[in-house]
Amino acid sequence: xxxxxxxxxxxxxxxxxxxxxxxxxxxxxxxxxxxxxxxxxxxxxxxxxxxxxxxxxxxxxxxxxxxxxxxxxxxxxxxxxxxxxxxxxxxxxxxxxxxxxxxxxxxxxxxxxxxxxxxxxxxxxxxxxxxxxxxxxxxxxxxxxxxxxxxxxxxxxxxxxxxxxxxxxxxxxxx
Numbered sequence: 001x002x003x004x005x006x007x008x009x010x011x012x013x014x015x016x017x018x019x020x021x022x023x024x025x026x027x028x029x030x031x032x033x034x035x036x037x038x039x040x041x042x043x044x045x046x047x048x049x050x051x052x053x054x055x056x057x058x059x060x061x062x063x064x065x066x067x068x069x070x071x072x073x074x075x076x077x078x079x080x081x082x083x084x085x086x087x088x089x090x091x092x093x094x095x096x097x098x099x100x101x102x103x104x105x106x107x108x109x110x111x112x113x114x115x116x117x118x119x120x121x122x123x124x125x126x127x128x129x130x131x132x133x134x135x136x137x138x139x140x141x142x143x144x145x146x147x148x149x150x151x152x153x154x155x156x157x158x159x160x161x162x163x164x165x166x167x168x169x170x171x172x173x174x175x
Contacts, residue, residue, distance in 0.1 A: 071087040071091045072084060073088060092152035093152075107132060110128040146158065
């Protein structure tokens with residue numbers, strides 16, 4: 001590579017960018033519109049937004065950590081107390097969703113164990129299989145045969161009938 005450069009072929013850029021000269025004395029209306037927009041619309045909106053963000057940063061709300069208070073069971077509601085009925089139904093639906101997720105998590109853990117262990121799955125995943133059997137039996141005892149349109153009242157009646165059958169079986173054993 002040569003030491004001396006051909007200055008005509010490779011021109012050096014100017015050290016400072018030249019300032020463009022104005023050709024007219026009439027002010028640019030865009031500058032006025034931008035200034036008016038900033039003071040009339042942008043500044044108040046920005047001020048309100050900053051105030052809201054400051055207020056929200058103090059009171060953070062995490063929807064995924066929402067905790068509901070436990071409400072009385074449907075059997076504890078007074079006759080004709082429709083608000084209690086509604087709250088008990090909502091509580092039952094939340095409990096049912098939680099129980100469904102518990103069954104799903106245990107099922108996923110068993111599937112992961114089977115995938116991980118391969119041919120040794122029957123020996124090494126026995127605890128997960130037993131836990132899945134217990135969880136599904138408990139879910140089936142509580143929510144089985146209710147169908148998609150099951151509600152707290154039908155679930156309560158199912159549990160009542162099951163308890164009556166257990167008492168009858170216990171009385172027959174004693175005699």
